[in-house]
Amino acid sequence: MAKAKRQYICQNCGSATYRWQGQCADCGEWNTLVEEAGETVFSAKHDLSKGGRTIALETLNADSKMPERMLCGIAEFDRALGGGFVAGSATLIGGDPGIGKSTLLLQAAGRLAQAGKSVVYISGEEATAQVRLRAQRLGLGNAPVALASATSVRDILATLDRQTADFVVIDSIQTMHSDLIDSAPGTVSQVRASAQELIRYAKDSDAAIVLVGHVTKDGTIAGPRVLEHMVDTVLAFEGERSHQYRILRAVKNRFGGTDEIGVFAMGEEGLGEVSNPSSLFLTDRSRDVPGSVVFPALEGTRPVLVEVQALTVRLASGATPRRAVVGWDSGRLAMVLAVLEARCGLQMGAAEVYLNIAGGYRLTDPAADMAVAAALISAFSERPVPADAIVFGELSLSGEVRQVSHDGLRLREAAKLGFSSGWGPKGMKPVGGISVTGFERLGELVDLMLGRD
Numbered sequence: 001m002a003k004a005k006r007q008y009i010c011q012n013c014g015s016a017t018y019r020w021q022g023q024c025a026d027c028g029e030w031n032t033l034v035e036e037a038g039e040t041v042f043s044a045k046h047d048l049s050k051g052g053r054t055i056a057l058e059t060l061n062a063d064s065k066m067p068e069r070m071l072c073g074i075a076e077f078d079r080a081l082g083g084g085f086v087a088g089s090a091t092l093i094g095g096d097p098g099i100g101k102s103t104l105l106l107q108a109a110g111r112l113a114q115a116g117k118s119v120v121y122i123s124g125e126e127a128t129a130q131v132r133l134r135a136q137r138l139g140l141g142n143a144p145v146a147l148a149s150a151t152s153v154r155d156i157l158a159t160l161d162r163q164t165a166d167f168v169v170i171d172s173i174q175t176m177h178s179d180l181i182d183s184a185p186g187t188v189s190q191v192r193a194s195a196q197e198l199i200r201y202a203k204d205s206d207a208a209i210v211l212v213g214h215v216t217k218d219g220t221i222a223g224p225r226v227l228e229h230m231v232d233t234v235l236a237f238e239g240e241r242s243h244q245y246r247i248l249r250a251v252k253n254r255f256g257g258t259d260e261i262g263v264f265a266m267g268e269e270g271l272g273e274v275s276n277p278s279s280l281f282l283t284d285r286s287r288d289v290p291g292s293v294v295f296p297a298l299e300g301t302r303p304v305l306v307e308v309q310a311l312t313v314r315l316a317s318g319a320t321p322r323r324a325v326v327g328w329d330s331g332r333l334a335m336v337l338a339v340l341e342a343r344c345g346l347q348m349g350a351a352e353v354y355l356n357i358a359g360g361y362r363l364t365d366p367a368a369d370m371a372v373a374a375a376l377i378s379a380f381s382e383r384p385v386p387a388d389a390i391v392f393g394e395l396s397l398s399g400e401v402r403q404v405s406h407d408g409l410r411l412r413e414a415a416k417l418g419f420s421s422g423w424g425p426k427g428m429k430p431v432g433g434i435s436v437t438g439f440e441r442l443g444e445l446v447d448l449m450l451g452r453d
Helices: 075-081 101-114 128-137 153-162 188-205 226-230 277-281 330-344 368-381 407-416 442-450
Strands: 002-010 033-042 090-095 119-123 146-149 167-171 208-213 233-238 245-253 261-267 270-273 292-299 302-314 323-326 351-357 389-391 421-425 435-439
Touching: 002 188, 075 233, 075 245, 075 261, 090 101, 090 188, 090 226, 101 119, 101 128, 101 167, 101 208, 101 270, 119 128, 128 146, 153 188, 188 208, 188 226, 245 277, 261 277, 277 302, 292 368, 292 407, 302 368, 302 407, 323 330, 330 351, 330 368, 330 442, 351 368, 368 389, 368 421, 368 442, 389 407, 407 421, 435 442
Parallel strands: 090 208, 090 233, 119 146, 119 167, 167 208, 292 389, 323 351, 389 421, 421 435
Antiparallel strands: 002 033, 233 245, 245 261, 261 270, 292 302, 302 351
8 A cells, every 4th residue: 555755855965854854864964854745655565576567677787878979169168078979868967057058058058959959948037038138149130949947847847848949958957846746846856857858858859958957155066965866967167257267077977978077258248269278367467476387287188287276374373374275276286285284395284375376266186186286386485386387296295296198188288388397207308399307206396495405
């Protein structure tokens, strides 16, 4: 016999409990438990191995063709996707409010429609007149995109069944509502049920569907994490609204790699592609300033030169030093500071340390260790790093400088932008006419910068 239970769902992490409490036991957030209708629980015991249909099994060596892709005409977008949208796939894109998600997707939808694809744009947050005005500002007013403003998943699916679509945008999934679930739009149950129905439509119709997702205050996509497991691709749209550039990064991709990025710059006519992001991040860079180092980061197959800035302030005895980091891991900074003090003899413990990655760029490349160390040494000693040098390398706790991947690509990109020397792990080979200086231990870099014999 079936019986239904009421349960309380955390709107932050999606965990369920059968009694209300002020704090979620799983994620620790307060006042996030909302009562929702629970799933029907079947108490009857029966053997599930009987009564089902037999599933046809296949072998791994069966012939399979590569999935068809649709190029949206925005090269940076296609790069982040791994070569364009895949027919029948579901893509989830998240980002801060006002970062440009709707603008980017409207540009992609307009170009696909102009290329002859059947495109449907469903907005649950804006009226069709607002979307039309944005398209006119972007120069896409004549693109044959079918617009609608709706939040009912049943109405949306009924409409899509009557009109064949190659590309569908749902903006956003948190505004969608399924009448099969007795809860308000935006709750965990509604988001999960609405996404499941829309993804099922994509698989059955071979239409590429894009779901726009809200993000929480810490930058993660709002709603249950199961939503990220349901879709094929998860894209994160990063950047600060105070800066003109935006980065589209693949977090998950079943049809390609997750190491490629797309770089855009926000302008009067929408998001424009940045084919050479290194020149963007090094714009107006001050030369011969202590604490400034250029680091060749690697994003997939694309090297990007960014500026690492450091500032140290010596404090009076007994004062508690502050550590502030923007664009890098604070734990990684603590490790580099410890290596500089324990292995190289620099008294960094009594100084405040401020580290910033210029332009709001966020570094995840482990090869940034040596660039950060060089910036700290330069700021601490007030001796600038040569303006024509790039620095990269991974550090160990023993102070050794380890090899990094694709050092040739990093040096070649630096040579294109006029840099003439590279500091990194020992064993590097000169590329593109750029001279190299290799280090086995971090102490050798300290001796070079401080002029020690």
